[in-house]
Amino acid sequence: MKRVLDRNQDKAEQIRSLLKEKKVRMYNLISSPGAGKTTLLEQTCRHLDHQLRVGIIEGDVYTDRDAQRLKQYGFPIVLINTEGGCHLDSNSIDGALKEFDLEEMDLLFVENVGNLVCPSHFDLGETAKIAVVSTSEGDDKPIKYPMLFRDARAVILNKIDLLEHTNFNYDAFIKDLRQVNPTVPLFETSCTRGEGLQDWYRWLEQEGRNA
Amino acid sequence: MHEVSIVNDLFRIVLDVAEKEKLSRIDKVHFQLGRMMQVVPELFRFAFDSAKADTIADQAQLEIEFLSVKMRCKDCGHEFEVDQEDFCCPQCQGVDLDLLQGKELFIKSIEGE
Numbered sequence: 571m572k573r574v575l576d577r578n579q580d581k582a583e584q585i586r587s588l589l590k591e592k593k594v595r596m597y598n599l600i601s602s603p604g605a606g607k608t609t610l611l612e613q614t615c616r617h618l619d620h621q622l623r624v625g626i627i628e629g630d631v632y633t634d635r636d637a638q639r640l641k642q643y644g645f646p647i648v649l650i651n652t653e654g655g656c657h658l659d660s661n662s663i664d665g666a667l668k669e670f671d672l673e674e675m676d677l678l679f680v681e682n683v684g685n686l687v688c689p690s691h692f693d694l695g696e697t698a699k700i701a702v703v704s705t706s707e708g709d710d711k712p713i714k715y716p717m718l719f720r721d722a723r724a725v726i727l728n729k730i731d732l733l734e735h736t737n738f739n740y741d742a743f744i745k746d747l748r749q750v751n752p753t754v755p756l757f758e759t760s761c762t763r764g765e766g767l768q769d770w771y772r773w774l775e776q777e778g779r780n781a
Numbered sequence: 782m783h784e785v786s787i788v789n790d791l792f793r794i795v796l797d798v799a800e801k802e803k804l805s806r807i808d809k810v811h812f813q814l815g816r817m818m819q820v821v822p823e824l825f826r827f828a829f830d831s832a833k834a835d836t837i838a839d840q841a842q843l844e845i846e847f848l849s850v851k852m853r854c855k856d857c858g859h860e861f862e863v864d865q866e867d868f869c870c871p872q873c874q875g876v877d878l879d880l881l882q883g884k885e886l887f888i889k890s891i892e893g894e
């Protein structure tokens with residue numbers, strides 16, 4: 571019996587122990603395209619400015635547009651173009667990590683390729699996965715993609731300001747999410763308006779103290 | 782499209798094993814696939830058939846055995862199969878569950894000579 575993806579898993583474990591040794595936390599942000607990962611990172615970087623030493627690994631299918639958007643905050647960014655690939659893997663993260671000075675870093679965000687299925691299968695050696703979902707994409711995501719929502723250490727429900735303009739059934743979303751993952755912290759945010767982000771920042775700080 | 786990455790990894794292992802076992806031809810690969818992995822079988826077969834071209838597995842058959850999602854309820858200990866989307870214990874309605882089966886991507890056997 572041979573396990574497929576063992577090579578990815580072995581590399582991920584190496585990364586996990588390296589990050590632990592260097593006391594760097596790494597969060598793997600997973601969502602559909604357009605849920606708001608980049609805007610969440612923009613807000614978060616702006617908030618964390620000078621409080622924590624942050625780095626970003628930006629997964630993009632072809633372009634550097636997201637990396638360009640994030641550049642202005644002055645944090646080190648490494649872009650990984652997957653050239654059509656639908657997810658990042660631990661080997662590409664291993665390469666990206668060599669570009670950072672991990673001694674001078676507290677927190678790393680990985681913006682995975684926009685996709686809810688594939689990225690959740692590939693362990694990157696992250697401290698935790700964060701699932702980002704938005705009200706404009708429908709309320710059935712937790713039950714359709716249980717693997718991600720079970721594994722996530724936090725869930726962000728973004729575009730909460732658009733709720734009244736969509737047919738997003740909030741109660742159904744909560745019921746499904748709680749069935750798939752009864753205890754995961756949920757942050758309801760509008761990353762464009764900045765609503766609800768304080769709780770997310772507090773959670774990030776708390777996680778740092780617990781690490 | 783994680784099917785392609787999984788198949789690439791599968792082939793690396795299959796060809797490795799074939800080399801170690803000194804096989805000159807691979808006839809069949811028996812693969813176990815957990816339902817939680819959301820692999821699309823048609824895409825997986827297509828990726829397999831593309832990958833096998835020009836290798837010693839170019840005539841190989843792919844046999845996929847699906848494994849259901851099984852959970853154990855942390856509250857009452859009941860073990861059950863998840864039917865479709867029902868991530869809930871049928872005995873006590875508990876939702877705090879341990880995954881027992883469903884994430885498998887295993888090569889169970891390779892046949893060849």
